[in-house]
Amino acid sequence: MRTGTYRIILFSLFIALALALFFVQVVRGNYYYKLSMRNSIRLIPQEAYRGRILDRNNNVMVDNMLSFDAVIIPQELKDKKAVFQRLSGILSTDVDSLYRTYDKGYLNPFTPVALAVGISKPTAITLQEASLDLGGAQVELNARRFYPFGSCASHVLGYMGEIDKSRITKLKDYGYDIKDKVGYSGLEEGLDIYLRGEKGGQQVEVDNRGRQVRVLGYKPPYSGKDVHVTIDLELQQIADQLLDGKKGAIVIMDAQNGEILVLASSPGFDPNVFVDRKDKKSLNFYLSSQDAPLFNRVTSGQFPPGSVFKPITALAAYRSKKFKPSLTYVCTGKLRIGERYFKCWSEHGQQDFNQAMGHSCDVYFYRLGLTAGADMMSKTALELGLASATGIDLPQEAQGFIPSRIWKRLKFLDRWYDGDTANFAIGQGFVLATPLQLARMMAAIGNGGFFVVPHLSKAIDGVPLPVKELKKIKIPDESLELVRNALRFPVALEDGTAHDLDIKGWEVCAKTGTAQVYGAESHGMVAGFFPKDNARYAFCILLDNVGSSHMAVAMGKQLFQEAQRRGKLL
Amino acid sequence: MMLRPQKTIVIVLLIILFLGLVCLYSSCHQKGAFIKKEIFTKQLMWVGVGLLFMFLASRFDYRKIRPAIIPLYIFAFLSLFFVLAMGRTIMGAQRWIDLGEISFQPSELGKFALILLLAKYYSSRGIYDVSGAFPRAAILRALVIPLFLTLLLTGLVLVQPDLGTAIVYLFVFLSVAYLADISGRYLFGLIGMGIVFMPFFWHFLKDYQKSRLLVFLNPNIDPLGAGYTVIQSKIAIGSGRFFGKGWMAGTQSQLNFLAERHTDFIFSVIGEEWGFLGSLALLVLYGFLIFMILKVSDVAKDTFGRLFCVGVAALLFFHAFINIAMNVGVSPVVGLPLPFISYGGSSLVINLVAIGIVLNIARQK
Numbered sequence: 001m002r003t004g005t006y007r008i009i010l011f012s013l014f015i016a017l018a019l020a021l022f023f024v025q026v027v028r029g030n031y032y033y034k035l036s037m038r039n040s041i042r043l044i045p046q047e048a049y050r051g052r053i054l055d056r057n058n059n060v061m062v063d064n065m066l067s068f069d070a071v072i073i074p075q076e077l078k079d080k081k082a083v084f085q086r087l088s089g090i091l092s093t094d095v096d097s098l099y100r101t102y103d104k105g106y107l108n109p110f111t112p113v114a115l116a117v118g119i120s121k122p123t124a125i126t127l128q129e130a131s132l133d134l135g136g137a138q139v140e141l142n143a144r145r146f147y148p149f150g151s152c153a154s155h156v157l158g159y160m161g162e163i164d165k166s167r168i169t170k171l172k173d174y175g176y177d178i179k180d181k182v183g184y185s186g187l188e189e190g191l192d193i194y195l196r197g198e199k200g201g202q203q204v205e206v207d208n209r210g211r212q213v214r215v216l217g218y219k220p221p222y223s224g225k226d227v228h229v230t231i232d233l234e235l236q237q238i239a240d241q242l243l244d245g246k247k248g249a250i251v252i253m254d255a256q257n258g259e260i261l262v263l264a265s266s267p268g269f270d271p272n273v274f275v276d277r278k279d280k281k282s283l284n285f286y287l288s289s290q291d292a293p294l295f296n297r298v299t300s301g302q303f304p305p306g307s308v309f310k311p312i313t314a315l316a317a318y319r320s321k322k323f324k325p326s327l328t329y330v331c332t333g334k335l336r337i338g339e340r341y342f343k344c345w346s347e348h349g350q351q352d353f354n355q356a357m358g359h360s361c362d363v364y365f366y367r368l369g370l371t372a373g374a375d376m377m378s379k380t381a382l383e384l385g386l387a388s389a390t391g392i393d394l395p396q397e398a399q400g401f402i403p404s405r406i407w408k409r410l411k412f413l414d415r416w417y418d419g420d421t422a423n424f425a426i427g428q429g430f431v432l433a434t435p436l437q438l439a440r441m442m443a444a445i446g447n448g449g450f451f452v453v454p455h456l457s458k459a460i461d462g463v464p465l466p467v468k469e470l471k472k473i474k475i476p477d478e479s480l481e482l483v484r485n486a487l488r489f490p491v492a493l494e495d496g497t498a499h500d501l502d503i504k505g506w507e508v509c510a511k512t513g514t515a516q517v518y519g520a521e522s523h524g525m526v527a528g529f530f531p532k533d534n535a536r537y538a539f540c541i542l543l544d545n546v547g548s549s550h551m552a553v554a555m556g557k558q559l560f561q562e563a564q565r566r567g568k569l570l
Numbered sequence: 571m572m573l574r575p576q577k578t579i580v581i582v583l584l585i586i587l588f589l590g591l592v593c594l595y596s597s598c599h600q601k602g603a604f605i606k607k608e609i610f611t612k613q614l615m616w617v618g619v620g621l622l623f624m625f626l627a628s629r630f631d632y633r634k635i636r637p638a639i640i641p642l643y644i645f646a647f648l649s650l651f652f653v654l655a656m657g658r659t660i661m662g663a664q665r666w667i668d669l670g671e672i673s674f675q676p677s678e679l680g681k682f683a684l685i686l687l688l689a690k691y692y693s694s695r696g697i698y699d700v701s702g703a704f705p706r707a708a709i710l711r712a713l714v715i716p717l718f719l720t721l722l723l724t725g726l727v728l729v730q731p732d733l734g735t736a737i738v739y740l741f742v743f744l745s746v747a748y749l750a751d752i753s754g755r756y757l758f759g760l761i762g763m764g765i766v767f768m769p770f771f772w773h774f775l776k777d778y779q780k781s782r783l784l785v786f787l788n789p790n791i792d793p794l795g796a797g798y799t800v801i802q803s804k805i806a807i808g809s810g811r812f813f814g815k816g817w818m819a820g821t822q823s824q825l826n827f828l829a830e831r832h833t834d835f836i837f838s839v840i841g842e843e844w845g846f847l848g849s850l851a852l853l854v855l856y857g858f859l860i861f862m863i864l865k866v867s868d869v870a871k872d873t874f875g876r877l878f879c880v881g882v883a884a885l886l887f888f889h890a891f892i893n894i895a896m897n898v899g900v901s902p903v904v905g906l907p908l909p910f911i912s913y914g915g916s917s918l919v920i921n922l923v924a925i926g927i928v929l930n931i932a933r934q935k
Contacts, residue, residue, distance in 0.1 A: 002749055006880075007864060010887055014857050017891060018850060020900045024808045025846035032808025036842075039805065040821040207825040213601045 040205050044110055045177075048197030049143050051224035053157060053187060055233040056261075056458060060148065062157055062188075062271075067144035068124035070116040070137065072102060075109035075212065077136030086134055090127050091116050107179075110204065110212045112140060117276055145181075145275050149233070151268040152240045155296040156231055156260075156394070156456060158186020159271035175199075184274075185294060187229065187456060190393045194460050197224030225461035230259035235569075238562050239264040242555050247544035249297035249435050250559065252569075255443035255529050255538040257467060258452030260392070261569075262539075265301075267293040297542065299390075299397045302432040306513030307360045307497075307549075308527045308540075309381075309427025311445055311483045314353070314365075316372035316380040318479040323371050325353040325482055331363040337418050342366055353482075358489030358496040360512060362426050369425020374416055377424055378404040383473050384441045385451060386433050392454040400437050403430035428516055435540040438527040445487065446509065446528075446535025449473050449480050487511055488532050497549065498526055500557040506570050507531035508560070512549035524549040526556055530570065537569060575862045575869075576932040582859045583910070583925060587617055589852065590836075590911030596818045597831045597839045609832055609913055616915040620922035627926025628933065632875060635927070639686045643719070646683035649676035650726040665730055675916035677735045680723045682920045684739055685746070685881030691716050692750035693873035713756045717743065731776050734904030738888050745884035746877050749867075786902035799835065802827045804899040807841030807849070814845030832913045834905055837897040849894075856890045856909075863925075866932040875931040882924045 024032065053062035070091055077083060084102075088095045098115055105113040119127070119139075128139045145160050163171070163180045174193070176182065182196070183189035200221030205213045239250040243266035252262040267289070273282045286293045295301070317323040331348035334341045344362040348355075356364035369377060381387065387402040403424065405416040423429035433441075436454055443452050450470040457465055487509035490496040497512040510528025517523060525542040526549055529535035541552045541559075563569045594613055598606035653667050653676050666673040720743040728736040748757055772780070785800060806822035809815070818824065820842035823831050831839050841849050860883045867879030886909050893908045895901035907917050 002751065003864070003868065006745070006749055007861065010860065010883075011857070013887075013891055014853055017894055017898075017900075018853055020895070020898050021807070021841070021846060021849045021853070024804065024898055025810055025841065025849065026812055028808055029811035029846075032805050033811055035805045036809035036822050036827075039802075039827055040825050205821070205825065207601065207827075213825060 040207075044204060045199050045201040046221045047143070047181075048199050048221035049223040050145065050197060051195040051461075052226045053191075053195075054226060054228050055231045055236075056228065056259075057233065058228075059233040061153060061229070061231070061233060063146045063148060064143040065146035067118045067142050068121065069114045069140045069142050070119055070124075070127055071112035071114050071140045072136050073110065073112050073138065074106060074136070079135065083134050083137050086130060087115060087127075087137055090123060090130060091119065108206075110206075112138070114140070117142070118144060145271075147271045149237070150272065151270045153231060153233075153236050153263065154186070154268040154271055155265040155298065156186055156229070156236075156263050157271055158183050158188035158190070159269070159274040160184065160188055161274055185296070185395060187227065187394065188271075189395045191227050191457060191460075194227060195224040198222040227457055228459040228462075229456045230254070230261060230458045231263065231456065232261045232568065234566065235262045235563060236264060238559060240266070240268070242559055247291060247297075248552070248555075249301065249542045250539070250555075251298045251435050251439050252537055252539045253436075253439050253443060253452070253454055255447045255452065255535040256450075257470075258440075258443070258454045259458065260454055260456050261537070263298050263456070265295070265297040267291050269293045296394065296396070297544075298435045298540075299392055299394050300434065301542070302398045302400050302434055303515040303517075303523055303525070303542070304429070304431050305427040305433045305438055305527075306515045306522075306525070307362075307365075307426055308438050308511050308513035308525060309431060309433075310357065310360065310365050310425070311487060311511060312381050312384060312386075312441070313368050313372060313377060313425040314357070314483050314486065315384075315475055315479050316376040317368040318482060319380065319476065320372045320376050323368065325486075328352045329356070329361075329364050329367050331356075331361050333363070335363045335366050335422075337366065337370070337422050340419055342419070342422050354486045354489045355493075357486040357511070358493040360490065360497045365425045366422040369421050370418060372425075374403075374405055374421045374424055377421070378402055380475065381431075383475060384444055386431075386437055386441065390434075390436050390440055390454045392436060393457050397436075398434050400434055401430060401432040427513060435525070435527070435542050438525075439538045439540040442511075442527050442529045442540070443535065443538035444473055445480055445483055446530075446532075446538055448534065449475060449477060484509065484532060487528060491528070498528070498553050498556075500553045501526070501528070501560065503530075503557075503560045503564055506560065506564070507533075509535070510553075510556075512553060514547075514549055517545065521545040521547045524552040526552045575865045576929055579859060579862045579866075579925065579929060579932070582855055582862070586852075586855050586859065586910045587621075589840075589855075590908075591617065592817065593836055593840050593843070593911060594832055594913060596820070596843060597823055597828075597836055599818060599824060600826050601824060606832065612915070613913050613918075616918050619915075620919040623919055624922040624926035624929070627923050628929035630926075630930060631934070632878070632927050632930045633872070635686065636690055636874065639683070639690045642679075643683045643687045646676060646680045647722060647726070650680055650723060652676070654726065654729060665732060675914070677727050677730070677732055678916040678920045680727065681735070681738065681742070681885055682924060684720060684723055685742060685878060685885060685924070687719060688716055688743060688746040689874050689877035689881055691719070692746060692752075692877050708753075709756060712752045713747070713760065716747065717760070728774075731779065732905060733775070733779055734892065734906035737892070737904065738885065738906065741888045742881050742884045746881050749880045750873075750877055782903045786896075786899075799829050800896075800899050800903060802829070803835050803838035803897050806838040807898055810842040810845040810849075812846050814841075814843050814848055817843050819843060833907060834893065834903075834912060835897055836912050837894050837908050840911075841897065853894070856886070860887050860890075863928050866928055866935075869935040870931050871935055875934075879928050879931060882928055885924070886921070 052060055054060050084095050084098050088098055101115050102113050124139045131137050160181050161184045163176060163182045168176060183192040200219045202215050203217040204215050207213055239262045243264050246266055248266055250262055250264040253260050269286045273279045328350055330350045331344050333347035334343050348359050348361045351361050351364050381402045387400050389397045389399050408416050440454055449472055451473050453468055490498040491501050491508050491510050498510040501508045501510050508528060508530040509532050510526050512526045515523040523542060523544050524546045527540040529538040541556045543552045595610055598610045665675050720739055724736045724739045806828055820839060822828050822842050823839045828835055828838055863879050863883040867876045870876040870879060889906055889909045892901055893906045896903050907914050909921055
């Protein structure tokens with residue numbers, strides 16, 4: 001009796017054990033199999049060579065430089081103390097900071113830890129000679145991102161940095177990995193996917209302490225693609241020099257196809273500082289300065305366009321069919337609208353349309369605005385691409401803003417007054433636009449109503465990017481021609497607001513503007529195109545807190561004269 | 571199916587020994603190098619010596635052992651005592667006595683002595699005579715005295731500390747007592763008491779034993795410390811999947827992720843390299859061996875022989891069961907070898923001698 005029971009007990013225990021084994025090995029087998037593979041297989045990445053960035057004339061704007069790095073391969077390190085002592089002598093760094101760098105950079109026994117990057121050639125040679133008897137220390141040749149022109153076009157180029165958490169969650173599926181270097185802002189970010197190439201590496205089998213046992217496979221890295229951009233380096237340098245020490249932005253765009261020739265924003269930054277991150281002072285300044293050196297004013301800065309908006313008011317008035325260009329108004333320096341007087345910046349007397357444009361007479365445009373009505377102005381502004389991103393191939397583009405009556409009702413629970421229309425008509429109040437949007441608007445007026453997409457990338461890996469077919473805007477041609485002619489007056493008139501831009505033979509058309517800034521001096525700006533008929537280029541120049549547009553116009557003059565002297569542009 | 575126990579035992583045993591050597595050979599390798607060659611050769615020698623002793627024991631009339639049992643028990647007791655005072659400490663436990671070239675593990679001898687003693691005790695006349703003048707003495711004779719003799723050895727083993735062996739002693743006692751037809755009330759009372767006092771014993775455990783038990787409940791509390799072995803052995807066994815990774819091809823064992831892989835955790839090497847198929851085959855082999863030994867106990871011509879077989883079967887069963895269970899992570903880690911497979915001379919030789927006696931019992935039925 002008991003012998004039977006005893007056998008049943010033992011037998012059931014064995015069955016239970018067999019079930020446990022079945023569960024672990026068969027049911028969950030694949031799970032544990034994967035774990036065991038992960039246990040024993042590691043990747044030693046080999047960085048890919050990042051693509052270069054070249055301007056439209058094949059000047060290299062971003063390059064890779066070979067850099068000598070002093071590295072330690074942990075698994076080959078035998079006498080740690082002695083090696084670090086020697087290294088401290090060769091690299092003339094104190095031992096403690098070397099230890100700190102080592103501890104911070106340690107990943108696993110076979111991945112080299114860089115103790116010093118970009119060491120000089122003589123130091124590299126000394127170290128290489130010493131490395132024979134210094135087990136574990138070596139000189140490694142690595143490609144290092146190099147920006148030969150420093151802060152020139154820094155906002156176009158962007159900079160490199162280690163991938164952050166938000167980017168890695170977004171980009172994991174595209175092969176991005178922790179500790180990867182990725183582009184931040186500018187084309188380094190916008191075109192990262194082309195520039196970065198594909199990491200290669202060795203797959204190695206490791207033991208329980210992570211030491212390499214054997215190489216299982218090797219995948220060569222694939223270099224990133226070189227990118228040609230539309231920037232004209234020479235012009236860009238002129239623009240950057242003009243802006244040096246000031247706050248502002250310059251953009252010059254091909255009005256026929258949207259290619260950006262110059263995109264300058266000041267203050268800028270030197271992307272080289274982000275490569276080795278040694279210059280802590282500059283880094284701190286870039287990241288915390290009130291003037292926001294990393295901020296791209298051309299694409300991300302939003303300002304009230306001021307009088308630069310007036311061409312839109314004119315177009316809207318013309319479309320309302322209540323307006324004839326022969327119409328004259330007398331400017332007495334102010335206009336009563338409702339219960340308030342709206343001022344003009346001067347007393348212009350009798351003005352026709354072209355004169356009013358040339359003198360930027362506010363009173364005339366208040367009246368035009370009231371003639372056109374807010375709805376037509378909103379509509380026209382939207383059709384000219386305000387309040388929508390231009391689609392430039394740079395990250396973090398701002399959209400700007402165009403108000404409308406419905407918006408005001410929903411936002412402020414208030415009706416739209418004629419005073420709002422008047423403010424709208426001269427580009428103040430709620431309107432916001434980026435310099436790039438204003439340049440595009442000018443391009444559309446100048447080229448006969450074609451809507452260009454501003455862009456910087458011209459060719460990738462030598463293959464030209466397809467040219468997008470231009471969309472014609474819905475604004476009638478004759479109205480555009482009218483405004484085009486009128487925009488010649490600010491430059492052509494002796495007392496025109498942008499007369500300084502009257503470059504011989506260029507037939508520049510432009511409109512100045514001041515953007516009122518709450519609690520500070522106004523921003524001055526000028527935007528336009530040239531030549532008048534079938535414009536080739538559109539531009540926008542903005543200077544922060546200079547009170548009036550005069551400085552911006554003066555800067556435009558210097559820029560165009562220098563360009564003309566060098567045979568650039570026209 | 572009528573299998574002749576004697577022959578079956580020998581065949582199954584030889585298969586297990588052979589498989590054991592094959593696995594040990596693999597587990598003595600690391601990264602393709604035969605790094606523990608001396609362990610393998612030593613084990614090979616022990617298998618030879620053990621088989622010789624088994625053969626001799628099978629030829630020796632088991633009943634003639636009886637007079638030697640009490641001296642053997644005393645010897646085992648003294649050597650367990652001695653090991654505590656003088657023994658070699660390996661990994662925090664004093665389990666070995668150095669004898670020149672070789673070292674000897676008295677707790678293994680203790681198992682053997684205990685089985686013999688219990689078999690002898692319960693087969694002596696008068697144990698079941700509860701009709702006498704002292705019915706109250708029945709419990710004393712049936713339970714308290716043999717339990718006390720068991721606990722003497724258990725206690726000494728426990729302070730080494732060797733929790734696994736101590737548990738095996740208790741299981742052997744329970745098995746023999748149960749099949750010696752001790753009143754069920756006594757046995758259930760004993761087990762009940764044991765459960766009640768369980769929390770009390772917690773305080774007698776060493777820190778590492780406590781942490782092993784805690785780690786069993788949740789291996790992730792200390793993944794690089796006490797939990798490491800369990801996690802890695804479970805990964806090894808599971809990663810073998812159905813057919814295994816192949817002999818000498820287990821990444822977990824060959825790359826040294828498995829600790830103790832030629833002793834207590836050799837089963838994880840088997841699980842990894844031979845898969846579920848191999849593990850199950852091993853279980854079946856153990857099952858055959860144990861049930862054949864129990865079959866011998868059925869046909870033994872006296873109670874001593876019968877109970878001795880029961881003791882040996884219980885010993886082998888609980889070793890194999892607890893060892894495999896802890897390898898798979900379904901039982902806490904206690905230091906117990908896998909019979910006939912784990913590296914270790916004392917356990918191997920003594921187990922083989924015990925099998926030899928079982929064979930002799932089978933011969934004399």
